[in-house]
Amino acid sequence: MAVTAQTTKLDARKLRADFPIFEQTFHGKPLAFLDSAASSQKPRQMLDAMREFYETSYANVHRGVYQLAERATAALEGSREKVRELLNAPAAREVIFVRNATEGLNLVAYAWGLNNLGPGDIVLVTELEHHSNWVPWQYMAKKTGAEFRMLPLDEHGELDLGALDEAADGGNVKVVATGLVSNSLGTINPVEKLVAWAHERGAIFVCDAAQAAPHMTVDVQALGCDFLAISGHKMCGPSGIGAVWGRAELLERMEPFLLGGHMIRSVRFEGTTWGELPHKFEAGTAPMAEAVGFAAAIDYLHGIGFDAISAHEHELVSYALDRLAEVPGLTTYGPPADRRAGIVSFNFDDIHPHDVAQILDLEGVAIRAGHHCCQPLMQKLGVAATNRASFYLYTLPEEIDQLVDGLHKVKKVFA
């Protein structure tokens, strides 16, 4: 393993050796992968853990009484404990494995929302939300007769906390659902303050930590939230697994989300009763190998240290904002470097973001172009789309230079 425990400053160049993807070139150029906010690359340690599980410990979990099945079950439950530890959750039974953060947020919106929302209630999201934490709540509000409201952004791309009381006016706020880190602007939201405000009104707080958990310590007890969702694939884990954490007392009172095998206590013609937590919310065969990979990814990140990862990304985003400011015709969005994670959204003259991204691809630079699942935010910015560069523990400053050089080429093409 190329990582030493708890380094204060990480060595991104050394860490890159753990990621086989960087052994290739694209269009004859080294890969400047600046799209980690969409999904991160994978270290060998995680890939090896999954292969080893398949080769030595694979069987269906929970139902088998033979040694191999017990081994697989122990691996799955060990992974759950890893996620509990990652989030500092009080109990492993409060950690539910799902496919991704989107499924986790849908689980909460359906399984909590359907029986707890109604006319006169307010569901509050923010103008910065990813669609995964917007659409399920908008839909659930419509289905239950609750009112769907939005906390606006200020001109820096940060939440306008002064508008909170207006957002609550004349109704009963039942849910506040916000992200911890914006996937478009990188804004780090003041979740503790929002949680306190929500709880003062008797509302629950649902935190979308999909974009935070890969980069910083996320502690559900320190945040004080009631539910929190993450995706494994954004944090060096495999695709197809995420987790949603919820307070046991809320999860216990909720109806299940998906129905079928494994989540039951008893099934009779007269009716079915539900299993204990977390099984009540984990219908069907579990994503066992994915959970093992997720746990290995968490070990990998802990080996580097979240403080070192955050500090590295902070340096990169400061550097990127400085370098991008040198490019004439380029507009960046979002707060200053000290109040954002490693994400920069920008537009370049009136060149369509897809054209910018395609020309950059020829230079070996991979960035995202589009609305980033944040159409309400795009509407606020008055644009249909942006380009987005995002950084992670393996990102080098040279990749930002490669981006800036590529942008000068884009300019020449469109001159």
Ligand SMILES: Cc1ncc(COP(=O)(O)O)c(C=O)c1O
């Ligand atoms: C802030 C945020 N929330 C939710 C999601 C959804 O994650 P997933 O697609 O893994 O469900 C993303 C993915 O980009 C995100 O950035």
